[in-house]
Amino acid sequence: MSGGRPPVGGYVVDVRNGRLGEVMDHVGGCVQLRPVGGGREWDCPPECVEVAAPGEVLRERVRRLNREARLLGAIEPPR
Structure with missing residues (x-):
């Protein structure tokens, strides 16, 4: 990343594998x-x-919410 360190709380892409992270x-x-939304942290060189x-x-947040909703739907008993 040119211009210094990314700010804490910002979102970046790890270009080594394409993962999006906070x-x-x-x-x-x-x-x-x-x-995004939580999980296990990983280290990435700033470059x-x-x-x-x-x-x-936004896309990643929606993906995570959809995944969680599907999991909850599988756990809750049918009405």
Whole structure:
């Protein structure tokens, strides 16, 4: 990412694998990322992140909500 470190709370793409993540911290020369909506964090070198487009973040949030809704539907008893 040119121009410095991404801000904590911002969203970036790990260009090594295309994963979208929220910036949680900067530790030991790495950017700590977490999947949108939560999950296990991973470390990424700062040169391997690019700012995520707002549309990418929105799409990922909708995907996660849909996935959670499907899981809840499978757990709740039919009415």
